[in-house]
Amino acid sequence: xxxxxxxxFERDPNDPSRLNDANExxxxxxxxxxxxxxxxQASCESADTENPSAPIDGGASDGDATNxxxxxxxxxxxxxxxxxxxxxxxxxxxxxxxxxxxxxxQAKATAAAGAEAFKTKHRTLAKLFFxxxxxxxxxxxxxxxxxxxLIVGTVGISTAIRQLVSSYLLQKTDNQLISQRSLxxxxxxxxxxxxSQSSGMGNNYFLQVRYVENGEFTGKVSTPLVPxxxxxxxxxxxxxxxxxxxxxxxxxxxxxxxxxxxxxRTVTNDANGGFDLNGVxxxxxxxxxxxxxxxxxxxxxxxxxxxxxxxxxxQAARSPWRVAAFKWVEPDGKxxxxxxxxxxxxxxxxxxxxIINTLTQYCVTVGxxxxxxxxxxxxxxxxxxxxxxxRIEKTAAQIAVGDLSQRVPPAPENTEVGSLSTSLNTMLAxxxxxxxxxxxxTEKMKRFVSxxxxxxxxxxxxxxxxAELYTMQRDLPGALERADESIAHIERSSQxxxxxxxxxxxxxxxxxxxxxDMTQQVSLTSLVADATDDLHALDPERExxxxxxxxxxxxGEHPCDFAIEEGQMQPISLIGxxxxxxxxxxxxxxxxxxxxxxxxxVRVSMGxxxxxxxxxxxxxxxxxxxxxRQFLDAAEVGQSMSTGTAYAVMRFExxxxxxxxxxxxxxxxxxxxxxxxxxRAKGGTGLGLAIALSVVRAxxxxxxxTETPGGGLTFTIVLPLAHIDDGVGGSGSAGAAxxxxxGAAGSAGIK
Numbered sequence: 159x160x161x162x163x164x165x166x167f168e169r170d171p172n173d174p175s176r177l178n179d180a181n182e183x184x185x186x187x188x189x190x191x192x193x194x195x196x197x198x199q200a201s202c203e204s205a206d207t208e209n210p211s212a213p214i215d216g217g218a219s220d221g222d223a224t225n226x227x228x229x230x231x232x233x234x235x236x237x238x239x240x241x242x243x244x245x246x247x248x249x250x251x252x253x254x255x256x257x258x259x260x261x262x263x264q265a266k267a268t269a270a271a272g273a274e275a276f277k278t279k280h281r282t283l284a285k286l287f288f289x290x291x292x293x294x295x296x297x298x299x300x301x302x303x304x305x306x307x308l309i310v311g312t313v314g315i316s317t318a319i320r321q322l323v324s325s326y327l328l329q330k331t332d333n334q335l336i337s338q339r340s341l342x343x344x345x346x347x348x349x350x351x352x353x354s355q356s357s358g359m360g361n362n363y364f365l366q367v368r369y370v371e372n373g374e375f376t377g378k379v380s381t382p383l384v385p386x387x388x389x390x391x392x393x394x395x396x397x398x399x400x401x402x403x404x405x406x407x408x409x410x411x412x413x414x415x416x417x418x419x420x421x422x423r424t425v426t427n428d429a430n431g432g433f434d435l436n437g438v439x440x441x442x443x444x445x446x447x448x449x450x451x452x453x454x455x456x457x458x459x460x461x462x463x464x465x466x467x468x469x470x471x472x473q474a475a476r477s478p479w480r481v482a483a484f485k486w487v488e489p490d491g492k493x494x495x496x497x498x499x500x501x502x503x504x505x506x507x508x509x510x511x512x513i514i515n516t517l518t519q520y521c522v523t524v525g526x527x528x529x530x531x532x533x534x535x536x537x538x539x540x541x542x543x544x545x546x547x548x549r550i551e552k553t554a555a556q557i558a559v560g561d562l563s564q565r566v567p568p569a570p571e572n573t574e575v576g577s578l579s580t581s582l583n584t585m586l587a588x589x590x591x592x593x594x595x596x597x598x599x600t601e602k603m604k605r606f607v608s609x610x611x612x613x614x615x616x617x618x619x620x621x622x623x624x625a626e627l628y629t630m631q632r633d634l635p636g637a638l639e640r641a642d643e644s645i646a647h648i649e650r651s652s653q654x655x656x657x658x659x660x661x662x663x664x665x666x667x668x669x670x671x672x673x674x675d676m677t678q679q680v681s682l683t684s685l686v687a688d689a690t691d692d693l694h695a696l697d698p699e700r701e702x703x704x705x706x707x708x709x710x711x712x713x714g715e716h717p718c719d720f721a722i723e724e725g726q727m728q729p730i731s732l733i734g735x736x737x738x739x740x741x742x743x744x745x746x747x748x749x750x751x752x753x754x755x756x757x758x759x760v761r762v763s764m765g766x767x768x769x770x771x772x773x774x775x776x777x778x779x780x781x782x783x784x785x786x787r788q789f790l791d792a793a794e795v796g797q798s799m800s801t802g803t804a805y806a807v808m809r810f811e812x813x814x815x816x817x818x819x820x821x822x823x824x825x826x827x828x829x830x831x832x833x834x835x836x837x838r839a840k841g842g843t844g845l846g847l848a849i850a851l852s853v854v855r856a857x858x859x860x861x862x863x864t865e866t867p868g869g870g871l872t873f874t875i876v877l878p879l880a881h882i883d884d885g886v887g888g889s890g891s892a893g894a895a896x897x898x899x900x901g902a903a904g905s906a907g908i909k
Contacts, residue, residue, distance in 0.1 A: 477507050705723055706722070707763045748846070767797065
């Protein structure tokens with residue numbers, strides 16, 4: 159197969175660009191060390207001896223790289239005929255193409271870098287602006303924004319009013335020119351007379367006629383009416399509009415008013431009673447000198463002085479003109495209309511401009527007053543509105559120091575600041591309560607650890623002491639009898655420690671919500687009856703009475719309270735854990751037996767009643783007299799309205815030594831004892847009332863200890879007859895979440 163031949167590039171010999179291309183090629187080849195002839199045959203011969211794909215920049219060519227990477231392929235193709243060399247002009251074209259692509263890529267990279275630099279600078283400036291802006295106070299920002307809004311609004315309204323009035327006045331001027339053109343033509347003499355009777359711009363109308371004959375302008379111009387500037391130079395100086403030349407007049411201009419600038423010229427009266435406008439222009443230039451070929455030396459200075467003296471009149475005379483062009487048409491003998499000329503009627507806009515300037519000054523004055531007044535009022539209102547935030551800031555600073563009793567001053571709740579103050583005060587109250595509860599919990603935990611260590615140390619010390627005593631006396635005479643005594647003491651101490659550990663384990667399980675079965679049907683009447691029988695058996699001489707609890711309504715002097723009707727107790731049943739409730743009643747009766755005289759009377763009563771308080775609210779009440787009063791008030795409401803939750807109430811009244819009011823709520827703490835020596839002469843571990851409290855709370859009940867009339871302690875237990883979780887309910891049987899505490903009769907030394 160014959161490889162394709164690459165013909166040299168042919169060009170017309172007469173092409174003038176051929177010589178330039180050859181020169182450029184020669185220069186490039188010399189620059190990069192490439193020598194090639196200009197004719198096609200020499201190019202082909204050079205291509206046979208040199209590598210046509212050699213790079214101009216001196217780098218490795220594609221062919222060399224391919225040959226270096228594939229030596230075996232070259233040896234395999236050694237028998238193939240040699241490929242013809244590429245023409246030299248294609249190397250030049252490739253070099254220029256690559257160079258153009260490199261420049262394009264470089265330009266793109268430069269543009270991308272510039273765009274990225276611009277974005278970076280923009281972001282930096284934006285961050286700097288917002289950083290500076292954020293350093294200002296909120297009141298300053300609000301006042302500044304208010305001022306900006308006022309300024310923008312005032313400028314916008316003033317501009318709109320000025321534009322509206324200007325358009326209205328311009329429209330009225332156009333209507334006046336169009337509607338009164340005939341009247342102006344017929345009263346030219348009267349209007350000319352008004353110039354001599356007024357100062358300044360007496361007559362504001364301008365009238366000029368350009369005559370036409372056979373449809374062409376004749377060059378004859380008559381100006382019968384020109385306003386004079388009396389305040390400057392009498393009747394020799396007039397103000398007139400700058401009109402278009404004859405060649406610039408088209409049919410579209412007729413009947414359509416247009417605005418043009420004014421000129422001040424010197425005029426003389428012509429023979430027809432009009433004005434000769436061949437005088438010179440006397441409008442002063444910016445330097446104050448009047449232009450005109452006839453003014454030289456002192457005349458120029460005199461005119462400049464006159465213009466300076468009549469500055470206001472000059473300003474009015476240089477006001478623009480509103481001009482309308484009309485065709486002057488007259489009928490001929492054949493009833494055909496013939497155009498006799500073009501009439502220009504103009505009206506100076508000095509009065510309109512004066513009105514606009516006066517209105518602008520008025521708007522500027524009123525706008526400045528509005529901005530100042532609005533800024534002052536906004537500053538006062540913003541400062542007064544943000545004043546509660548300042549108080550909130552001060553309160554937060556005081557709270558940060560550690561004074562949790564501080565509260566934000568109240569404000570109307572229908573405002574944002576008032577709503578914020580209410581929310582903050584609620585949050586602060588909860589934080590303070592949680593902080594105090596945490597302190598109390600920490601204190602109770604420290605006391606519990608100390609009391610538990612003491613309670614466990616006592617039996618352990620006894621066991622250790624009696625063991626050492628037995629070791630010391632076992633070799634002495636009578637050691638067997640003394641050994642039995644030591645073993646008995648060790649056994650009692652171990653039993654006490656066992657009871658203590660079991661009580662602690664029960665409390666831990668109750669705290670975790672375990673160790674209690676809430677699915678049993680429990681007869682409270684049987685539990686209380688068995689406990690009173692046990693107390694009567696322990697203390698035969700003690701008088702134990704039973705009764706039914708009712709609610710005594712409040713009278714004018716005394717609030718509502720419980721009333722006891724002696725007799726048999728009514729049967730009451732509820733859902734709960736029978737063994738745990740029996741433990742509660744047994745602990746209370748045991749404390750009555752242990753800490754009160756054996757002949758002091760005891761009264762046990764129970765009953766049911768409705769109370770307008772839900773179980774969850776009842777569960778959160780602490781074991782205090784105030785909590786019992788809250789339940790009594792709710793029971794009074796429930797009894798009067800026959801609605802609420804049904805509760806079972808049990809009361810255990812003794813007439814022992816009692817307990818001080820400030821220590822009654824502490825009776826339910828773990829290991830609490832009124833004896834500083836913590837002696838357990840009457841037994842007990844100090845955990846009985848704490849266990850009773852946990853059991854009652856697990857049954858969603860409430861317990862507290864109050865003073866018995868006549869001396870002693872009264873423990874009141876309130877338990878819901880049905881629980882919400884059981885699905886039993888209604889107005890008379892809702893469930894309470896957790897009761898407050900369990901009471902036990904007794905005084906100092908109560909376990």
